Amino acid sequence: MIQFDAVHKRFPNGTTAVHDLSLRMPEGGITVLVGSSGCGKTTTLRMINRMVEPTSGTIRVGGKDVTRQDAAELRRSIGYVIQQAGLFPHRTVLDNIATVPLLLGWNRRKARARAAELLETVGLAADAGKRYPHQLSGGQQQRVGVARALAADPPVLLMDEPFGAVDPVVRTQLQDELLRLQKELSKTIVFVTHDVDEAVRLGDRIAIFRTGGHLVQCAPPAELLARPADDFVADFLGAERGLKLLSLKTLADVPQGPAPEGGTWTLVRDAQGKPLHWASKDAELPVRPLRDSDSLLSALNESVASPTGLVARVDGDGVLTGVSSRDDIHQHAGRAHTEARVAA
């Protein structure tokens, strides 16, 4: 666990970056620090590995006060990923990843072997190890950055807008990969972003900061979206925060019935029973089948796009299990909202 107690950071030029911050970041969870630029979120993150020293207050990682430890040794025990990856351009990808093990005094062979193992963990091909960072795409460089941070298997991972500089498609991929990794590794992750959607997607808890370094609210995403502490938080989450809440709920509980036969539109399936498209006498419209694990938000979206208002549901193999109606989806969405808002 990472624990902030009454932490204050004032820079020499007089600006207060972090104001009286007390915060707990639970072990094995992703805590996302979010807020507009200049709100102190990055400073907060950088105080954890002493890249920035607090003016007052204490920060403990795993119960130990960080300022009582040697800064370099502390940093070797904490993974650190930054926005532009910050890879060493004169070292191969493999040697980049092996940085911390080598600093810890591992022999070169063991460090390289560990680095090769991590290439695979972050989804890179083995031959990428011999390349230089500039020969990789932005997304690949970020993966290397993550691999480098994980190399010595630190319990804590600090990520400072790690996916801020890649395009939206790659960003979504990287987010998925991070969630997959986190399922395996259960690190204590502190993640800084200014993107609310990213925060909602990744965070087990989200801490919202306001300019001047004030923490406004820290809560699980569903609670935050359903019950924002004040107007600032509500505004920051945006007008669609109701829909964002639905992105956290799954379709699993929505009832489904058999696909309709003989109406204006029929759902055409292939021999295995996989939905192909909606067809009428003289038109075809695409269908986007959903699984139980898909969100209520995507179900709502599909129900609007579907010509019948019906959403095709499939199992893990993509075979049709039934359809859900727009009304049922709507009803569930409403209920999810009410529950979230009245929950204590």
Next chain:
Amino acid sequence: MFELLKNLGHWLVSGSQWSGSDGIAHRLAEHLQYSLLATVIAAAIGLPLGLLIGHTGKGAFVAINLASFGRALPTVGLVVLVFLAGGLSMLPVYVALVALAVPAIVTNTYAGMTAVDPDVKDAARGQGMRGHQVLFQVELPLALPLIMTGLRLALIQVVATATIAAYVSFGGLGRYVFDGLAQRDLVQVLGGAVLVALVAVVLDVALAGLQRFLFRHRTA
């Protein structure tokens, strides 16, 4: 004019001109010896200074102003000054050549250090490198192309200026220039000057090629 060039050509290629203690081969060796020694001493002074200023960010004005100081330095004046103060030896020559070379080395080393991406330095510290590890494992290797450019520039300048050794009665290719002037032997003066220029150009091209080879994996 044509006659002069013909004589110059003859002077440069004739076998007798190349051998002996007054021959081109010997003078060339002397010239290279002065130049290399002066550049090595200048590097021993300039490199640590440039690295220190670049790493700490303190004393940047020294690194920046040293460049213009170097350009304004009257080399011959310095030789005469040290000569008057210390008597006849190679010392004044080395002092002048080193003083000429140090600014180029410091300025380029400093420039190389400041050109290192701040994100990369931040990442290096963030991974747990100590100050000297950041310097030697990250900053120095990344600054190396510009550092080598500085050394190259310094060496070329020194080669071109090492003719002054002959001015205070020592050897090197400058011998031909000063002897030629004294003997009103234009061919000899020209021959010496051409040789100095040739050495400078050959070294420059060779070192530039070496740099390209060493840093072929770099982007910029």
